[in-house]
Structure formats: structure tokens, C-alpha cells
Amino acid sequence: MGLDVHFDWTGSIGEVVLGATKSDGGSRKISYRIGGGTTLPFLDADSPAPSPLIAFEVCDNPQFWSPIVRKYCGDITNNTPEWVHAAEASYGADLIRLYLTSTRQRNFTDVSSVGKTVEEVLSATDLPLIIEGSNEPKIDSDVFQKCGETGQGEKLLLGTAEASRYRSIAAAALAYDHSIIAQSPIDVNLAKQLNILLREIGIQRDHIVIDPYTGSLGYGFEYSYSAMERIRFSALKGDVDLAMPMICSAIDTLTVKEVRESELQIQDEIAVRWEFYTGFAAAVAGAEIICVRHPATIMMLRKAFGSLKSQDRTRMVM
């Protein structure tokens, strides 16, 4: 009897491609294939999966972005392309997640500006891109259509579809061959339901990334962690409607009390720890894209993933 873990998995995680290089009809310098896992995260000694991707989140109107990040990053937060460039060149992100917060102003109508922003961001970075569209059903259709069209050929990841609101985003993804983020409120069954809805309107499984919704550390993460574990577990047990890679974005992290009200001298440190503990534990539960807003969290996660990733066992010298 071998002293090792033993699972009888029958399923595996489906793969999703993010970003397209020139040879694939896009302009990115790299494209990522995420998913493909055949066992629990980081127990894949026989065929080591790559490290989870670290996405840096930016927005095109930083008015309501965390003051901690605005202070740390400085004036470039007011210049989206420059900020995006820094995320790639200085902070070391794997991909960029752009929130079109400008569309969240009341009575927003200037959809052409969305196209312009997306265009500028695409030229400011060579990394694959996640785009978060509007938050307002009335303009969803125009905004997603514009994002999809502007990013045609780039294999974007568009966010965020929910059970009550997925048609506009799905239409844009289908028309321009992008993938989408499917978010459900911390529940394995609701996640499955939404994936089925999306399939029924024509979104292929290899174009869906599950967002089980990440409550931040101390504020719901206890549920998110298990929701992620259950999704991964169901997928490995053969449920193809849950066999998609997952994304973790604990968007409230920098506004929870412990971070917001911490002493100023240690505020960056605590913001980074809060993002790190959440993102790292989520990766252990199965998330393959970890989103952060504080630049200093990126290197900390990267170093940890380097040690967490399965190594080729033959090279491990004891």
C-alpha cells in the first residue's frame, strides 16, 4: 500500500484561453490556458499545473476606488493607460482587470468613451485583459457590445454575468469570441444553474470562468472557501456543468473595518496581508485567477505560488 493520497476522480477541469497573440489573431504578447486540473489543487505531482494567474484590478474612474491604493500608486490612478502600463512593467501582474467605473455614474450615456478607454488600455499593455462592464441593466447592452467590438480578436474575459442579468454580456461574448465570468452568490447549485443558462443561449463551456463570489477575509470568506472547494470537488467527480476554472476577487477586502480603520503606518501592510491571505487560501481551494488591488500583494503571491506549485518530484533533493 503506497502512502500517498488516493482519489478516484472521473472528471477534470475544462480549459479556457485568455488573450490572443499575433499568431492567434490578437495583439497580446502572451496567452494563457487555464484549467485542465485532474485532481485537487497543487496535488498534481505527476503533471504539475502552472501557478494561478495574478490579475491586477484598475478602473477608469478612481473616485470610489480604495484610498489606500490611490495613495500607494499615486497620480497614475487618474491616467488609466499609465496605470495599466505600471501594472505590467512595475507591479508584475499576469493580466489586467479593467473596471469601467466611469459607466457607473448616474445617467451615463457616453458609450463611445468606453470604446476609447478599452482601445487605450489594449495599447498600453501586452497582457491579456479582463473587462468589467457596466452595473446598470439599461446600458449593459451598449457597453458590452462596445467592449466586445473594440477587443475583437483579443480573447477578452468579460464580466460579470449573473442569473438575473447575462444576456447582453453573453451576446457580446458570442459575437466577438470572448469568454465571460459567471458569478453566483456563494452557492454551488446556483453556480451550476447559471452555467446551464449560459450554455442554453450558446456559450460554450470553454468560454466560462466561474466566480463563486469571494467574501473578504473575516466577512464571508468562510463560505466562499467551501463553495470553491465544492465546485472543484463536483467537477472532479464528473459534473461538467461545474468543470470550469474559477476566479477569486474579494472586492470588499480593502474596505473591511480591519483594513480601513487600521493605523496609518501599517495600513499598506495590513491591506496586503488581507488580500494575500484571502487570495492564497482561495488558490488552495481551486481558484486559478486571483485578483488584487494593492500592487505589493502581487509579488508576495507570486513567491508563495512558486513554493506551492507541484515540482517535478524527481528533482526534489532531500
Added chain:
Amino acid sequence: MALKALDIYKLLPKKNCKECGDPTCLTFAMKLAGGKADVDLCPYLDEQAKTILGATTRPPIKLVKIGVGERSFAVGEEFVLYRHEKTFYHPPGILFKIGDDQPVDAIIAVTKRVKSEAFTRVGSDLQFNGIAVENASGSAETFARAVEIIENVADLPLVLISPDQAALSAALVHCGTYRPLIHAATATNFKEMCSLAKQHGCPLVLKAHGLAELEQLVKKCTAEGAQDLVLDPAPVSLNDFIMSSTAIRQLAITRSSPELGYPVYLDTTGDGTEDAMIALGIVKYAAVMVTSPLNQASAKASLTLRQNIYTDPQKPIQMNPGLYRVGNPDKNAPVLMTVNFSLTFFTLQGYLESSHIPCFMLIVDTEGLSVLTAVAAGKLSESLVRDAIKKFGVETEVGHRSLIIPGYASPLSGRIEEATGWKVLVGPRDAAEIGDFLHEEWEKRKERS
């Protein structure tokens, strides 16, 4: 391998005497199968049956108690690989490591910190659990003195780290009756270590890299009579730890390797990714964790993660329904209604606090369901809102009759207006936008009126 309830039943006397506290032998058998009862409760078992059952019905991971008194803690007795299958029961003890070669003041300071520091979250005080003293000096005398200093400051659980039997013996003079955890027995020194552990009745860490080696060491030490064991798989990387601790947990709970049925030890210091080691230990089955004295940021984050992971995942955390104040609201302050799911409550409360607009939060009883789920399941209704307004005396607290409801509850807005007679304003769906909403809608509305 584990016996099924029916197999166990066949070995029982089938008298249904109730002396074990269970109504029938079959229900007792079911408890035994689940590791929830002790074989010794049955007075009529013959020795042979006892031996068979004893080996297969004790909890798959032995409970090991470390320290004595108020701050002592127990680890082990876990049953599942995933917390959603049941829950995790015994949170890992986290102990700050300090070398015996440190200045006396530093040793005292760390001890005092662990003794008194506590973070209060959601009604619980979160604390670190004890001190791990390392025999960095190599001197038995220095080691013993460091332990004596710590014992003079606080009654905290200790880990004594030294490869040297003489140093451990000297330290145990000061703390041997307080159940410190001894680290560690290895393939070369296990005889001496087992005899020390037995002599003082202390739990003992066995350290070996590789599960086969660990299993061998357990066999040798149990043969020497050591009982309360903790296993240190001596990981060389985060991956090495997740591999070995997952394997130990799985082999233990399936009883594939009874020798590995003991709690796991993890030293997180050393390789420069300490926060990651701590987080990994918490989510992946470490039971005793030795860390450096953590800075405030890492301290709070790690204790919060431990609290999260050791919360029963099946139970929605609920707030008591009622009227909560944010700041010092007056008669004109806005009233925001939402559900009693604690995550919803704390998220909304956080954003309200940062909006700097004093207000009331009216929390209604949706049995811990979120807004979206409560609306879908019909748990959030106009009558619930009406009754809450009456019950919590909202009408005497404010002069106006306007209620802000969550964006996801908008389908109920008309019915709530009819049932309560209050004007309903539909707020944003995302709590992050509540500050903006209040400034735009509420403050302006106030100006208009």
C-alpha cells in the same frame, strides 16, 4: 479498515440494556461507526470484541492536549478532508517561537504579548496559544533558564524544541507537569525522547521527512510506550507540506494507516514565505503551528483566517434582528432595511460607516439568508418588514416615513409601501455604492424638502 455499523452490531451483545446510554445496541453501533462513542461504555463486551472494536472505533485522529489550565488546547479528533462534509473541530494552536539565546527582555516581551493580546471579532476573542522555546544556544542551562523566565510570566502552553535530551530534561524541571509539547523524536533519538515523554506525561512530536519514515517512527515510539503523539513531516516547501498533510489526513480518516492518526505539526519559519505557510497550515490540516512573533498585520490576518476556516460552514451566521445605529443618527436620519445574514450586515455597515452619514439599519429576520436568496425563497416579505418596523419602534426613532431597501429587493417595493404606509426608496444592489446613493438621493432629497 473502518467497520460498518452492521459489522459492529454483530460483535455487540444485542441485549439492548441501555447501560451505554443508547436505547439499542444498533444505535450504539452506529455511534461507534461514526467515531462518536467509546467502546468502553458497553459493560458486556468480551475482550476479543473489545480489541477488534477498539482499533477501529477510536477517533481516526487522536485527540492530543497541550498545556494545562485556561489556555490549554486540544487538537486532533478530526473526521473529514473537506470542511463542507461536516466541519473542522479543533483549530490549530499557533505558538510564537523564540530562541533561548534571546535577551531576557525579549523573551519576557513575547510571553507577555501572547498572554494578553486579543483581537475581538464577531464576539470572539482571538488569541495566539503559547510559546515555542528553541534551544538555539545549545546549552542545557540557558534553555532551562529561558523556560523558567517564561513560566514566571505566564501559564501558557509550551513547545520545547531541542535535539538534546539533557537540555529537555533541564527544561522539564520547570514545566514538566504542565504538559509541554516536546520537539522532537527522530529515528536516532526516539528511545530517549519517548522515555522523557513518558516520565513527564508529555505529548511528543515525531519528526521525519517522508510518510513511510514517519509511519516507521510512530511504530517504534508506540512500542516504547509513548501515546500522545504529534507528527512533523518536516516540509521543505509549501508543496511538500500540502502533499504530506493531505496524505496524512486522508490515510488517517480512512484508517488506511492507523499509525498516521495523529495531529500534524508545522514550523512556518524559515523559508521566507511565512504568511503563506501559516495560511496553508490553517486550511490544510496543521494542528500545532510554530511561527515567528508575527507583526500586527500578519497576526490579525492569520487569526481571522483561522476563525473563518473553523466556523461550521453549514450554519449561516446570523445577526439578531433589530434596529442598529451607525454613528449618532437623529430623527431625520435615513433608515436602511436589510437581511440578518451577517456577511450582508457587516459589509453594509462598513460602507455606511465610511459614508459618514449617521443612519439606522433595520435588520429583519430572513433566517440568515442573503437578500437575493431571501427574495427568491420568499423569506423576505412585506409583512416581515411591517412587523419589524413596529417591533423595533422605528416610528418613534425617526420623524420621517421613508425606507431604503436593497436593490435586489426592488420587486417588493410596491408591496412594502402598501403594507407599511412608508415611502420606499430602492437602494443600489451593491453595498459599495450606498455612500454615493445616500449623498445623491438622500441628502438632495432632504435639501428639496
